[in-house]
Amino acid sequence: MPDRVLGHVEAIAATLVAGRLDLVGVYLHGSAVLGGFDPARSDVDVLAVVAGPEGESAQRRTGEAIAATGARCPGAGLELSVLTAATARELGDCPFEVHVNTTGAEPVIVPGAGAGGDPDLVLHAAVCREFGRAVLGPPPGEVFGRPPRQRILAAMVADLRWAIDGGHAAYAVLNACRAARFAEEGRICSKLDGAHWYLARHPDDATVTAALARHLGGGPGPSGERARAFVEGSGISGWAEQGG
Structure with a gap:
């Protein structure tokens, strides 16, 4: 695993610790753990898990704090979703707290309150459970359920x-x-x-x-x-x- 990627995700974890007292864990997934990571083309893919949901304004503040780390991303950009522990275990309709994407010219921050679920979380959770790197928190197999x-x-x-x-x-x-x-x-x-x-x-x-x-x-x-x-x-x- 590239050291710069791991260091960047550790910095994101520290940002989340400062803003979410109910943080459960921060998990690196995607090509950085599966193999084939290329700094010129690959995103840094992260899932963060919190104990419970917050309102839209709090979700946006979390997203803005994460997006502020984007300039230091050692890949093509950061793609990160924050989800609750219940969603990590069961997925359901794949609700999320906030989604952050810094792969474009400007960061995209999508609060989950009032938004539909994100079906991409199914595959992200499956990869995290099997291959994810716990940068903070318990092993991913204890946090993420096994998607059907x-x-x-x-x-x-x-x-x-x-x-x-x-x-x-x-x-x-x-x-x-x-x-x-x-x-x-x-x-x-x-x-x-x-x-x-x-x-x-x-x-x-x-x-x-x-x-x-x-x-x-x-x-x-x-x-x-x-x-x-x-x-x-x-x-x-x-x-x-x-x-x-």
């Missing part, structure tokens, strides 16, 4: 649709490989590991090869049309609808 297989597959499908519709072709292809491995083996892995797993079975697949090269910084990557065909041909949507 069907909910993980559905979250993966939703992410693939977002990527295809948003024109993120290489990202979609690599995540389709990752999703295919989970559907077949029940294992969550990084995008890179998913691509290598797929290519070990289909060594001549030009779409995955192009997506992997793009992710590693070389080549134009697959076209949107090729990416869509690959995702649709992966069968992941059917797995999610049928529950595996």
